[in-house]
Structure formats: C-alpha cells, structure tokens
Amino acid sequence: MNETIVIILLLAFISENVTLKCSNGGFLSSAFQRCYHFIPKLLTNFDAQRRCETFNGALLVLNSSDEAQIVTAYAKYGFDEIENISSYWIGSRFMDEQYRTLKRFEKLRFFNWDENEPSAEADGNCISSSLKTGRWSSEPCHLPKVSVCTTDATKSCKxxxxxxxxxxxxxxxxxxxxxxxxxxxxxxxxxxxxxxxxxxxxxxxxxxxxxxxxxxxxxxxxxxxxxxxxxxxxxxxxxxxxxxxxxxxxxxxxxxxxxxxxxxxxxxxxxxxxxxxxxxxxxxxxxxxxxxxxxxxxxxxxxxxxxxxxxxxxxxxxxxxx
Incomplete structure (x- = not known):
C-alpha cells in the first residue's frame, strides 16, 4: 500500500459521538480536529500569517510528531501542482530568545529540527518545513514561500x-x-x-x-x-x-x-x-x-x-x- 495512505489511515480517528468537517474548505484530520489549508502563493512569513487570518486561521503550529507526519503526507497533495518548491512556512518566529507561535506568542512545545538546525544566522528568525521530510529549518522571514494554514474542524452529528x-x-x-x-x-x-x-x-x-x-x-x-x-x-x-x-x-x-x-x-x-x-x-x-x-x-x-x-x-x- 502507498506509504502516504498508510500514514493517513493509521492516524484516522473519529470521536465516539461526532464526526468532523471543514466548513471553509481544507484537508480534514479528525485525529487532531483541525483543517489544513495549503496556500500556493509565494508569500513572506508575515504575509502568510495575514493570509491565514483572512479566513480566521493561523499559520500551522505542530504539536506532535504524529501531526508532523500527517501534514507531510497531505502536503504531497496540497502542493502537487506547484513547481520548484522545497519547503513551506509554519507559524513560529524567534522572539525574546525563544521560538514562539505567531498567534499567541507562546513558547513552542514541539520541535522537528533538521540536522544542524536551527542555524546560527542572525536573520534566520522564521521556520520552514521541508516538503519532502517535514524537518524544520530556520530561514529569513522575508523569503517568499508557500505556506500551510490551520482552522478548527467543526462538528457534525453524522x-x-x-x-x-x-x-x-x-x-x-x-x-x-x-x-x-x-x-x-x-x-x-x-x-x-x-x-x-x-x-x-x-x-x-x-x-x-x-x-x-x-x-x-x-x-x-x-x-x-x-x-x-x-x-x-x-x-x-x-x-x-x-x-x-x-x-x-x-x-x-x-x-x-x-x-x-x-x-x-x-x-x-x-x-x-x-x-x-x-x-x-x-x-x-x-x-x-x-x-x-x-x-x-x-x-x-x-x-x-x-x-x-x-x-x-x-x-x-x-x-x-x-
């Protein structure tokens, strides 16, 4: 079986009483009760966050290795038609000596750094995730990249x-x-x-x-x-x-x-x-x-x-x- 499908199926979950849906589009993960929106336009990290906010979302903040796996699997489909891209923005920035979320400025609880990351470059204050591996790199925030936004999934009784x-x-x-x-x-x-x-x-x-x-x-x-x-x-x-x-x-x-x-x-x-x-x-x-x-x-x-x-x-x- 295709490895991507194995990952998606192994992480599939529905609560005992309700199922979930993405009322404003996006790729659903019932396991994490979130919808993932793959934004194909090349944007700076700041503009990517602003783009997410236009539909009450936020740049992706990952909370576990399981979620990192499923987003990496979905990204195969979400960015399939975009050429010459290798990574996408996620929702964290180096502030006050810590990597923090962009929405509430909370300290990150989960890290998925690639080897030799984060780099020591002074302007590498934002985080990108590899399209192929899901591993993170620190990069200058002004670089244009595709991005992943998240919104909360909504409940349905079916x-x-x-x-x-x-x-x-x-x-x-x-x-x-x-x-x-x-x-x-x-x-x-x-x-x-x-x-x-x-x-x-x-x-x-x-x-x-x-x-x-x-x-x-x-x-x-x-x-x-x-x-x-x-x-x-x-x-x-x-x-x-x-x-x-x-x-x-x-x-x-x-x-x-x-x-x-x-x-x-x-x-x-x-x-x-x-x-x-x-x-x-x-x-x-x-x-x-x-x-x-x-x-x-x-x-x-x-x-x-x-x-x-x-x-x-x-x-x-x-x-x-x-």
Whole structure:
C-alpha cells in the first residue's frame, strides 16, 4: 500500500459521538480536529500569517510528531501542482530568545529540527518545513514561500461506524497495517476516507457503466464517485492502487456525456477534468468515463460495451444523535 495512505489511515480517528468537517474548505484530520489549508502563493512569513487570518486561521503550529507526519503526507497533495518548491512556512518566529507561535506568542512545545538546525544566522528568525521530510529549518522571514494554514474542524452529528480494514485485496500490505489499522466504516464494505469526509466502496466485480451506477445507487444510496479536484483524484488513485488487485487497469467514475455535455451522474456540471492525451474522443458510442488505475487519467468508453470495476461514493451513515 502507498506509504502516504498508510500514514493517513493509521492516524484516522473519529470521536465516539461526532464526526468532523471543514466548513471553509481544507484537508480534514479528525485525529487532531483541525483543517489544513495549503496556500500556493509565494508569500513572506508575515504575509502568510495575514493570509491565514483572512479566513480566521493561523499559520500551522505542530504539536506532535504524529501531526508532523500527517501534514507531510497531505502536503504531497496540497502542493502537487506547484513547481520548484522545497519547503513551506509554519507559524513560529524567534522572539525574546525563544521560538514562539505567531498567534499567541507562546513558547513552542514541539520541535522537528533538521540536522544542524536551527542555524546560527542572525536573520534566520522564521521556520520552514521541508516538503519532502517535514524537518524544520530556520530561514529569513522575508523569503517568499508557500505556506500551510490551520482552522478548527467543526462538528457534525453524522458518525460513521468502525470496522477493520478489508484484507481481501491480493496486493501485499505491511504487517503493521494489518495489526494496527482500524478504519472508520460508513456502511457495509465502505471505507471512510478522513480527509474527504466521505464513504467509498472499491468494487472489483465488473459491470457496465449503467449497472455500476445502479449498484451504487440501490445498495447504499450513492453514485459512481465524483472527482472534482486534483487532491481528490490523487488520493483516490492511491487508494485504488492499494485496494484493487494487480490485474485492474481502469475503473468507472461518475462522468457521462448527455446531449454532447459531460456531467456527473448526480446531475452536477463537470468543472475539474483529468483527460488522458487524445481524449475525450468524439466517437458517439463512447459516452462514459473510466480512470486509469496507474495515472488516474480519464478516457471515454462505450457505456455498455465495456465491463469494469468501479468506485462508489456513498452518503455518510450512522447516527444523527449527538
């Protein structure tokens, strides 16, 4: 299984009575009850903090090595489209002989310095985190960098149930995952993906597009999955690679062409796309979309002439009782 997914799943947690969501966007971590916002614009440390404050957030302050791991894992997706970056600002500055938080000027409780850091340079008063390792460096505050903001997650009464990871996939999984992993369940055979706050079923039984959508809808009230962002595309790609067996090369997603217009099966307009080069084709018989298991790029195929595995996206189940 992809190492990033292992980290995210091992740290997934929902309280006994409520689940959480990011009401103003961001990547959710229920484990830390926070939302992480990856800001792609290059800003000074001061301007990055000001940017976070525009939506009642603050530059990231890490409190543990576990949180450092999950933010490093999420950063892979959050900054995926940004070229030539190696680190991002976090919310601390050297003040009064101590590294302190920018919001309340409290002393840092957790440190994750890289080797030979912090440096002795007089102007290295701010902290950046390595995009690759998550280790910290002291740097001049005026340098332009991407940044990570945090906001508090908000509570929702929908609570997914718990279940053990389905071990039926033929792909090898690390023994530590099989022993420790306790994935949150949304319904029968569904997987709760924390950062998407949603329920997903990876079904290897092959069906035509229409029958796959029918199965998603009738069994759990869901639809073929809707992939409306690059982050979601990358995350589901990693899950699909880890769950589907090796012989799966593509799978249905919830896009079809009706009267010449591409739309999701829930009726919403397609805004984000990930077409493979040369697609979509103009063939009138190729009206439904599959994603490549290795690249997640889209191709359009005959809806009835192909039978493929598929991913269902289901509504959250559980209790409404907080």
């Amino acid at each position: 609570q997914p149930f718990r279940h053990r990871w389905n071990e039926s996939s033929s792909r090898e999984r690390p023994a530590t995952v099989l022993k420790k992993l306790d994935v949150l369940k949304c319904g029968n055979n569904s997987i709760y993906i924390d950062s998407l706050n949603g329920c997903y079923r990876f079904i290897e039984e092959t069906q035509s597009f229409m029958n796959a959508e029918k199965q998603c809808r009738t069994s759990h009230g869901g639809h073929l999955t809707k992939i409306d962002s690059r982050f979601k595309m990358l995350l589901l790609k990693d899950y699909a690679e880890g769950i589907f067996s090796m012989n799966v090369t593509k799978y249905w997603i919830g896009v079809s062409r009706i009267y010449g217009i591409w739309s999701w099966v829930d009726g919403s307009t397609v805004e984000y796309t990930n077409w493979k080069q040369g697609y979509p084709s103009s063939e009138l018989t190729e009206q439904c979309v599959a994603a490549d298991d290795n690249t997640a790029q889209w191709i359009n195929l005959s809806c009835f002439g192909n039978k493929l595995p598929f991913i269902c996206e289901d509504p959250l189940e559980g209790t409404d009782d907080c």
